[in-house]
Amino acid sequence: MSTETMSTISDFNQKSHDETDAEHRVQVELLNELCEAVKKNAPPTVISDIFQQLVDYSKAHFLSEELLMRQMSYDDYEDHVGDHVRMLEALDEIAEAQASGKSVLVSGKAESILKFIKQHIATRDQRFADFLLRGVK
Template sequence: MSTIADFNRTSNADTDREHEVQLGLLQALCSAAAEHRDAAAVGEILGQLIAYSEAHFMSEELLMRLKSYDDYEDHVDDHIHMLDVLHDIATDHAAGNSALVSGKAAEALNFVTNHIDTRDRRFADYVRNGL
């Protein structure tokens, strides 16, 4: 499983701080699910993660549009996929399928870490180089 220490910074301090929060919430969800914490605790973390991710992705997508970013659609597809996964986890959690939450949360953490290391890094380079 990925950790915050595994993620490579994009050279944009604001975005990197947002990524740290998002990854921290994902790690907290993974830990809570793996430790079989009560449903309310897992649900609280999951709710915060979904709300934070929605806000972060919206902000990032706005900046991509403002910069006329050429990889916008593929990048946004990753965001849509991630939100779909988080909503699936929330559905599983609400249905009492806590056994599924841990594995899906770990997959989400790995997906987001890879997204940051590839798509977000490419966008940061695009912005930094004034493209």
């Protein structure tokens, strides 16, 4: 492989890592914002606005992360995507309950999925970030 090709791959990995990292930061910020709003007893419309942003952002982010994992033939793909499916299902359930007027965001279920997302970012996403950086030499 030529030096030029090597540095192109390395640049791609570095760029992918930085973008994914930035997306995770946005996700965590939205999660924290949501928890704050719930704690402060913010109006339901404010809470559902932040929640909707979190859902939309998570969907887009998961898709781009999954595409990147496939491009890189990532070894933890199946389990990682399994986490994404589980998170989206739980977020959808919360959205449905919200829409029907039940304030479930403060319930244990919502809290546990929010914790799960943070945990996912700190573990599986971190593993993928490290994997991307290993390709940067």
